[in-house]
Every structure is written in C-alpha cells, then in structure tokens.
Amino acid sequence: MARIGLYFGTFNPIHIGHLAIANHMVEFSDLDEVWLIITPQSPFKTKKTLLENHHRYQMVYEATKEYPKLKPSKVEFELPQPNYTINTLVHLEEKYGKRHQFSLIMGEDNLKGFHKWKNYEVILENHDIYVYPRITDDINEHQFKGQSKIHVVDAPIMEVSSTFIRKQHKAGKNIRALLPDAVWKYMDEMNFYR
Numbered sequence: 224m225a226r227i228g229l230y231f232g233t234f235n236p237i238h239i240g241h242l243a244i245a246n247h248m249v250e251f252s253d254l255d256e257v258w259l260i261i262t263p264q265s266p267f268k269t270k271k272t273l274l275e276n277h278h279r280y281q282m283v284y285e286a287t288k289e290y291p292k293l294k295p296s297k298v299e300f301e302l303p304q305p306n307y308t309i310n311t312l313v314h315l316e317e318k319y320g321k322r323h324q325f326s327l328i329m330g331e332d333n334l335k336g337f338h339k340w341k342n343y344e345v346i347l348e349n350h351d352i353y354v355y356p357r358i359t360d361d362i363n364e365h366q367f368k369g370q371s372k373i374h375v376v377d378a379p380i381m382e383v384s385s386t387f388i389r390k391q392h393k394a395g396k397n398i399r400a401l402l403p404d405a406v407w408k409y410m411d412e413m414n415f416y417r
C-alpha cells in the first residue's frame with residue numbers, strides 16, 4: 224500500500240514555502256508521494272482575488288514538474304463547493320482506498336482552526352496529520368497537543384504567504400525570489416494579480 228500525503232491548498236499562487244513543505248514531508252517522513260490538491264473554494268475564504276482553477280493548477284504543475292514524488296491533483300474540481308476536506312477524503316477512499324493510505328499535510332495555522340472543519344473528528348480518527356510549523360497571529364497553543372495522530376514536524380519556519388506575494392506584486396515590488404521560477408514566468412506572462 225502506498226502512503227500518500229494529501230496537501231490541500233488554495234495555492235493562489237503556489238510559493239516556495241508550499242514547495243519546501245511538500246518536499247520536506249516526502250523526504251523526511253514515511254510518505255511515498257505528496258499530492259497537492261488545488262481547492263476551488265476553501266470553506267472559510269472569500270473568492271476575491273482568486274484565480275481560476277486551471278490557472279492555479281497550471282502553476283502547481285509548473286512548480287512540481289521536476290519533483291517525481293510531488294503530484295498536482297484536480298480531484299476537487301468536480302466536487303461540490305465549498306470544498307470540505309472530509310468530502311474529498313471520502314471520494315478518494317472510494318476510488319483508491321484499497322491501494323493507498325492517505326494522510327493530511329497542513330500548516331500550523333490550519334491546525335489551529337481545525338476544530339472548525341466539517342467532521343474533523345472523523346478525519347482525525349482515520350488519518351494521520353503532518354503539520355508544518357508556521358507563525359500565526361493566534362498565539363494560543365493548538366488544542367490537539369499530544370494527540371497521537373498529529374505529527375508536528377521539526378523544520379525551519381518560512382515566513383511567506385500567497386497574500387503577501389499578491390499584495391507586494393500589485394504594489395510593484397519584486398517578489399520573484401518567493402516563487403519557483405517557472406511559476407514566476409507564468410504569473411508574469413499572464414499578468415496575474417496586477
């Protein structure tokens with residue numbers, strides 16, 4: 224059975240933080256592959272400044288094409304919106320349950336709000352969660368400390384976000400170093416976030 228890490232994100236756009244996290248998880252855990260799942264509509268996010276699905280997919284494709292263990296996924300494109308992770312997990316279990324064992328990957332900010340996710344107890348009962356450290360405004364400790372299914376990895380913090388990239392790019396700053404080169408080229412050619 225292959226062990227697959229599912230890394231859900233809006234990826235608007237994918238940045239070097241996302242890529243480093245996906246690569247760290249696949250290299251330093253027992254995961255065989257990481258699938259980057261581009262979410263059409265995250266439950267708690269507004270659609271403002273959100274690029275179309277196929278553009279966000281293309282950027283994830285560009286970022287990962289030279290990383291054989293990282294795979295972009297369109298699985299949520301055909302599922303109802305907003306995209307609740309539990310629904311996607313059920314869908315993937317039906318499709319691949321006999322061949323693959325699925326874990327989740329998320330940043331620490333997502334773990335802090337995880338108790339608000341649809342059916343989070345069910346997710347936690349059935350899947351391991353790998354958490355990448357991140358600085359968040361919310362200074363409270365997360366309530367899942369000590370939970371055996373949650374693995375907070377020891378890895379260097381990266382202070383980069385898609386919001387920062389969109390904002391600074393619009394303001395005319397050079398944010399090229401925060402994006403994989405092929406992503407920067409696509410974003411620039413397509414005039415995104417101007």
Ligand SMILES: Nc1ncnc2c1ncn2[C@@H]1O[C@H](COP(=O)(O)OP(=O)(O)OP(=O)(O)O)[C@@H](O)[C@H]1O
Pocket residue numbers: 231232233234235240241244328329330331332333355356357381382383384385386387
């Ligand atoms: N720098 C980072 N460090 C740790 N986790 C991160 C980082 N950037 C993104 N993540 C995690 O990656 C996943 C997908 O993130 P998302 O696509 O929302 O990116 P984002 O940079 O947080 O975007 P935005 O600024 O638009 O909210 C989430 O689980 C998030 O916690």
Ligand SMILES: O=C(O)c1ccc[n+]([C@@H]2O[C@H](COP(=O)([O-])O)[C@@H](O)[C@H]2O)c1
Pocket residue numbers: 231232233234262265266267268306307308309333339340341
């Ligand atoms: O299932 C939920 O209730 C749920 C609530 C919030 C976020 N998520 C997932 O977490 C992923 C990262 O969330 P976000 O909002 O930080 O982009 C996003 O792609 C969603 O699939 C899922």
